[in-house]
Amino acid sequence: MNSFSETEAIALIRLRHSQHQLNEMLKAKRFKIPIHLAFGHEAAAVGMDLTMQPEDVLCLSHRNGAYNLARSKSLKTVLTHYQLEERPNGMAQMASMNLAVDNTGIVYSSSILGNNLAVAAGIALNRKFLQRAGIVFVVMGDGAMEEGAFWETLIFARSHKLGLVVVVENNNCSMSSTIEERRYPIDLSLVCRGLSVIYQHTSGAALYDVKVALKAARAMASDGHPALVELEITTFNQHAGPTPGWADDPMRIVLEDGLLVGHDMKDPLFQLHEVLGAAEFNRLAEHIMKVNHVG
Amino acid sequence: MANPTYIGQIIGQVNEVTEHCGPVFLYGENIDRGSRISGLARGLKVNPAGRIQNVGDCELTHCGIGFGIMLDGGNAGLFVKQLDFMLLGLDQFANTFNSIRAFRQRNTLGSFTVFVIVCDQGYQGPQSSFNGAGDFASIANVPVFCLNGAGDASRVVQKHFVAPGFRMMCLSQRLFGAPVLDVPVETCDEDRGLFRYRSGNDATIVSFNFSLRDSLEMDTHLRGAGMQSDVFHMNFVPRMDMGALVESCRRTRKLVLVDDSKTVTKFGDRLVTELCARGINVKVLSFCRRGCADTDYGATEDRFLPDVERVLAFMRHPACSQ
Incomplete structure (x- = not known):
C-alpha cells in the first residue's frame, strides 16, 4: 500500500466523519430532503479534490x-443547503440532488x-472555443x-478533441440492482478503444491510485484527448437515506462503532488505517472528529 | 435586398447580430454542408471571433452542449432541422435549465438559442408532423417564439439572440420560400411576447404558432365587410404581460383565436381563463385544432385554414352585437 500525506489523511477522515454525522442526522429524521450518502467513495472525492486545478470545473x-x-471542506456549508437555509440574492435552495456548493x-x-x-462537454467546448484554460x-x-x-457525449468529446475527463464510479449498483441483475456487462476499455478515448481503470478505494x-x-485531456477513468468502488450503503437506506441494505453503520465501515481494502479508510496503524489513525481521527463535529 | 423571402429575412436578422456580438458558437447537423439544413443556415455568417461548426447526429447532447456553453458564459446557437428532433433534448430544456435558472444569477450566464424548423407542410409524413411549438413552452416553462413576419422576427432576434438565458426560435418550413410578410408592427411588449399589427374596435383577433398570415388575411376580409379588428400575434412566453390583450377584449367583447398547431392544450385557453378571472364577458370564436385523427398524420398537405365565412357570421350574430 502507498503512504498518505497528512493532508490526505486529514481529508479522508474528515470526509468519512462528515458522512457519519449526516447518517446519524438522517436516522434522526432531521432532513426534509433525500440525501445520497457515499460511504466508500471518499478516496474518489478526495482524489478529485487533490487533482483539480483552480481553473478546472466539476x-x-x-x-x-x-x-x-x-471540495468545500465544510460540513457546515453543505448542511446549510441540506437544511434549506435561505440563500443570498433570492436564489433558490439547492438541497442535495443538485448541490453545487459555490x-x-x-x-x-x-x-x-x-x-x-x-x-x-458543452463547458469543455466553450473553454476550447474561447481558448480558456481548465479541464472539465x-x-x-x-x-x-x-x-x-x-x-x-464520448463521440462528441472525441470528435471535437475536448478537455474532458469522464469519471465512472462503478459500484455495481443502480438503485437496488446489480449489473448482473439488470444488463449485460459493458467493457468500457473496448468502448473507449473504439472511439480512441483514453481509458484508465483503477480501484476507487485507493487514494494513491x-x-x-x-x-x-x-x-x-489538456492535450485535447478526452479521457475516461473507471473507478471500482464499493458503496457501503445503498440508494439514499440513512443506512440501512434500503430494505435489503446489509449495512448497519453507526458512528459509535468507529469511522471504519468496511474491514478490507474496499474501504478507503481501512486502507488508511492499515498504513498509519491503529494508534496513529485513532489519534488523528480523534482530533479531526473534535474539530469537524457539528451539533 | 429586394423582395426577400421569409427565411432570407430571418437569416439576415441573425447575421446582423452575429456581425457584432463577439464570440458566438453556431452549430448544427450539416450547418455548413449540402442544403444547409434545408436552407435554414444558408447565408449564415459570424464575425471573426465566432464559429460555424458542423456536428454529428446526437440531438440530446447538442441541447446539453448549449447549456454547458451558457453555464460557462459563452454564446451558443443551435440550428435544427425539425421540431420533432428537439423532443430528444426535452430533458435538457426542462431539467437542466430549471437547475441553472434556480441557482445562477442571469447576469452571470451566457446565451443559448435554438433555431428550429417546424415541419408544417405535411408532406414529410407522420414522424415529421409535430408542429406544437407552444408545447415546449408549456412543458419546460421556457420562452418559445414563432417567427412569422419581418416585424416580429427582427424584434425577437435583435432582443433575445445572444442575450443571457435560453429560448427557442421556431421557423415555419411552409413559409420558407414565401415572400416575407412585411406588415408594420404597431406595438409590442418588452419581452417580445405580444405584437399588435392592426387596430380596430369590432373584434380582437389573436394569432398563435404560424397563423399570423391567415389572421391578417382574415382581418383584411373583415375590413372589406366594414369591420375593423385588433390583430395580435402571441408568442409562448411564460408569465408574459397580457394586459394589452385584456384591454382589447374588454373593448371589443369579441375574441377570435387562430392557432394552426395540433397541440391539445392551447395558450389561447390561458387568455380566455384570464378574461374570465377578470370578469370580462367576451364571445369567443376558436379556430384551433386540438389534436388530429389517427388518419390525419399521412404524408398529405397539412394546411389549417380558418373559415372566413364563419368569422363573418360570428361578427354579425345578434348575440355578438354590443
Whole structure:
C-alpha cells in the first residue's frame, strides 16, 4: 500500500466523519430532503479534490455529497443547503440532488442519469472555443453508462478533441440492482478503444491510485484527448437515506462503532488505517472528529 | 435586398447580430454542408471571433452542449432541422435549465438559442408532423417564439439572440420560400411576447404558432365587410404581460383565436381563463385544432385554414352585437 500525506489523511477522515454525522442526522429524521450518502467513495472525492486545478470545473450526479464535502471542506456549508437555509440574492435552495456548493469548482449537479455529461462537454467546448484554460471533470455511475447520452457525449468529446475527463464510479449498483441483475456487462476499455478515448481503470478505494489515474487523465485531456477513468468502488450503503437506506441494505453503520465501515481494502479508510496503524489513525481521527463535529 | 423571402429575412436578422456580438458558437447537423439544413443556415455568417461548426447526429447532447456553453458564459446557437428532433433534448430544456435558472444569477450566464424548423407542410409524413411549438413552452416553462413576419422576427432576434438565458426560435418550413410578410408592427411588449399589427374596435383577433398570415388575411376580409379588428400575434412566453390583450377584449367583447398547431392544450385557453378571472364577458370564436385523427398524420398537405365565412357570421350574430 502507498503512504498518505497528512493532508490526505486529514481529508479522508474528515470526509468519512462528515458522512457519519449526516447518517446519524438522517436516522434522526432531521432532513426534509433525500440525501445520497457515499460511504466508500471518499478516496474518489478526495482524489478529485487533490487533482483539480483552480481553473478546472466539476459536474456531478445526484450522489454528489462526498465531492461537495471534499471540495468545500465544510460540513457546515453543505448542511446549510441540506437544511434549506435561505440563500443570498433570492436564489433558490439547492438541497442535495443538485448541490453545487459555490466557489468549489463544482458548477453543475444533475439528478437525471447521464444529463450532466452533455453539459460538461458543452463547458469543455466553450473553454476550447474561447481558448480558456481548465479541464472539465464529470462524474457518473455504472447506471448512467446505459444512457444514450453517455455514448453521444464520448463521440462528441472525441470528435471535437475536448478537455474532458469522464469519471465512472462503478459500484455495481443502480438503485437496488446489480449489473448482473439488470444488463449485460459493458467493457468500457473496448468502448473507449473504439472511439480512441483514453481509458484508465483503477480501484476507487485507493487514494494513491485514484490520484495517479486522474492526474494522467487530466494531462491527456489538456492535450485535447478526452479521457475516461473507471473507478471500482464499493458503496457501503445503498440508494439514499440513512443506512440501512434500503430494505435489503446489509449495512448497519453507526458512528459509535468507529469511522471504519468496511474491514478490507474496499474501504478507503481501512486502507488508511492499515498504513498509519491503529494508534496513529485513532489519534488523528480523534482530533479531526473534535474539530469537524457539528451539533 | 429586394423582395426577400421569409427565411432570407430571418437569416439576415441573425447575421446582423452575429456581425457584432463577439464570440458566438453556431452549430448544427450539416450547418455548413449540402442544403444547409434545408436552407435554414444558408447565408449564415459570424464575425471573426465566432464559429460555424458542423456536428454529428446526437440531438440530446447538442441541447446539453448549449447549456454547458451558457453555464460557462459563452454564446451558443443551435440550428435544427425539425421540431420533432428537439423532443430528444426535452430533458435538457426542462431539467437542466430549471437547475441553472434556480441557482445562477442571469447576469452571470451566457446565451443559448435554438433555431428550429417546424415541419408544417405535411408532406414529410407522420414522424415529421409535430408542429406544437407552444408545447415546449408549456412543458419546460421556457420562452418559445414563432417567427412569422419581418416585424416580429427582427424584434425577437435583435432582443433575445445572444442575450443571457435560453429560448427557442421556431421557423415555419411552409413559409420558407414565401415572400416575407412585411406588415408594420404597431406595438409590442418588452419581452417580445405580444405584437399588435392592426387596430380596430369590432373584434380582437389573436394569432398563435404560424397563423399570423391567415389572421391578417382574415382581418383584411373583415375590413372589406366594414369591420375593423385588433390583430395580435402571441408568442409562448411564460408569465408574459397580457394586459394589452385584456384591454382589447374588454373593448371589443369579441375574441377570435387562430392557432394552426395540433397541440391539445392551447395558450389561447390561458387568455380566455384570464378574461374570465377578470370578469370580462367576451364571445369567443376558436379556430384551433386540438389534436388530429389517427388518419390525419399521412404524408398529405397539412394546411389549417380558418373559415372566413364563419368569422363573418360570428361578427354579425345578434348575440355578438354590443
